[in-house]
Amino acid sequence: MQKSFIQVEKGSHFPIQNLPYGIFRKQKDEEPRVGVAIGDYVLDLAVLHESGLLKIEGEQDDSSIFRQRYLNAMMEAGSTVWKAIRKQLQQLLDEGEASLRDDMELRERAFTKIDAVELLLPVEIGDYTDFYASKEHATNVGSMFRGKDQALMPNWTHLPVGYHGRASSVVVSGTEVRRPNGQMKPPGHEFPIFGPSKQLDFELELGWFVGHGNVSGEPIRLEEAEEKIFGLVLVNDWSARDIQAWEYQPLGPFLAKSFATSISPWVVPMDALEPFRVQGPKQEPTPLSYLEHKKAAAFDIQLDVSLKGSTMESIETFISTNFKYMYWSMAQQMSHHTINGCNLRAGDLLASGTISGPEKSERGCLLERTWRGEEPITFSNGDKRVWLEDDDEVVMTGYCQGNGYRVGFGEVRAKIAPALEM
Numbered sequence: 394m395q396k397s398f399i400q401v402e403k404g405s406h407f408p409i410q411n412l413p414y415g416i417f418r419k420q421k422d423e424e425p426r427v428g429v430a431i432g433d434y435v436l437d438l439a440v441l442h443e444s445g446l447l448k449i450e451g452e453q454d455d456s457s458i459f460r461q462r463y464l465n466a467m468m469e470a471g472s473t474v475w476k477a478i479r480k481q482l483q484q485l486l487d488e489g490e491a492s493l494r495d496d497m498e499l500r501e502r503a504f505t506k507i508d509a510v511e512l513l514l515p516v517e518i519g520d521y522t523d524f525y526a527s528k529e530h531a532t533n534v535g536s537m538f539r540g541k542d543q544a545l546m547p548n549w550t551h552l553p554v555g556y557h558g559r560a561s562s563v564v565v566s567g568t569e570v571r572r573p574n575g576q577m578k579p580p581g582h583e584f585p586i587f588g589p590s591k592q593l594d595f596e597l598e599l600g601w602f603v604g605h606g607n608v609s610g611e612p613i614r615l616e617e618a619e620e621k622i623f624g625l626v627l628v629n630d631w632s633a634r635d636i637q638a639w640e641y642q643p644l645g646p647f648l649a650k651s652f653a654t655s656i657s658p659w660v661v662p663m664d665a666l667e668p669f670r671v672q673g674p675k676q677e678p679t680p681l682s683y684l685e686h687k688k689a690a691a692f693d694i695q696l697d698v699s700l701k702g703s704t705m706e707s708i709e710t711f712i713s714t715n716f717k718y719m720y721w722s723m724a725q726q727m728s729h730h731t732i733n734g735c736n737l738r739a740g741d742l743l744a745s746g747t748i749s750g751p752e753k754s755e756r757g758c759l760l761e762r763t764w765r766g767e768e769p770i771t772f773s774n775g776d777k778r779v780w781l782e783d784d785d786e787v788v789m790t791g792y793c794q795g796n797g798y799r800v801g802f803g804e805v806r807a808k809i810a811p812a813l814e815m
């Protein structure tokens with residue numbers, strides 16, 4: 394197993410096998426730059442490039458690609474460039490490689506403790522598309538609203554259902570999320586009312602960034618889709634269920650979702666997930682040929698959701714599930730997205746939809762986990778939850794378990810602020 398000269402604690406999300414990208418700064422007035430997480434440290438790629446140790450393939454071998462507010466410049470450079478950068482970093486950080494290891498002056502400038510930096514929203518997101526790719530989730534939500542017999546809509550097993558989300562309100566982990574105001578029509582009311590959402594929920598999802606997209610009119614074929622993915626993040630797709638229930642027909646969710654979506658700051662490269670590729674669920678009926686996989690396309694990623702309310706002493710995990718349960722793969726979602734000629738661009742965010750598994754404890758949102766309020770969750774101090782309360786802090790985390798190491802996503806964390814008084 395490969396090891397770095399940088400000490401990585403057992404259970405750390407960021408060993409040399411991971412090397413996720415992020416955007417950081419040490420002080421508010423400092424220009425942000427591209428960094429890579431290793432153990433408890435962030436490695437400054439601009440400094441490393443200027444030292445001459447890290448080289449960029451292609452015509453423009455200067456560090457401007459790393460002196461950026463967002464990762465987009467690097468994404469646009471294409472997979473040949475990202476793969477070459479990753480390969481060099483895995484060499485330079487190896488315990489047996491002396492060039493960086495023994496240059497204490499350079500190490501002093503290039504490494505900073507992660508907890509001493511500010512991590513910014515890593516990508517300038519052009520478009521955000523949210524799917525609905527978990528069969529367990531779609532079946533559970535469908536049975537609640539339409540009954541068990543019509544749980545899945547007739548199209549569901551034939552295509553990855555999705556909708557266009559809102560990119561402007563995607564925020565990085567740590568950003569407070571304000572409870573939205575809106576219109577809703579509670580049961581028993583003849584007319585809709587206006588006020589703070591009373592059914593605020595989260596959705597546990599994974600999202601992936603398009604690294605280089607496709608030309609308008611030319612779909613991304615299933616076999617080439619993964620090559621176009623720059624990397625993955627954890628996504629909390631906040632949802633106001635009461636607003637959603639009143640507004641969603643016939644064009645789907647709108648204000649119930651667009652107030653905020655939180656993502657984790659570290660973008661885990663596709664290559665780091667390769668050892669965790671597994672066969673996804675059997676697809677029955679066989680999808681149309683443009684969606685038919687010839688190889689395994691699911692990934693074994695353990696995911697957890699925890700909550701800390703203001704009267705709880707410590708944070709408690711109450712959902713544990715896995716990305717491998719997803720019925721539709723990332724590649725199928727991308728390929729379907731573009732089959733009509735729609736162009737995806739560098740920096741677009743695609744998300745899986747709520748990730749649920751077969752067990753109750755594997756249901757990835759409160760709507761499902763509490764069965765629309767019928768089965769409240771009880772925490773160890775006796776606190777109960779059906780929906781989120783003000784000051785609740787929600788933390789999502791995820792990792793792949795390797796033999797002696799973990800490839801992790803860090804976390805996406807946010808606290809609920811009270812609604813604006815209107």
Ligand code: MN
Nearest residue numbers: 523596630746
């Ligand atoms: Mn969602």
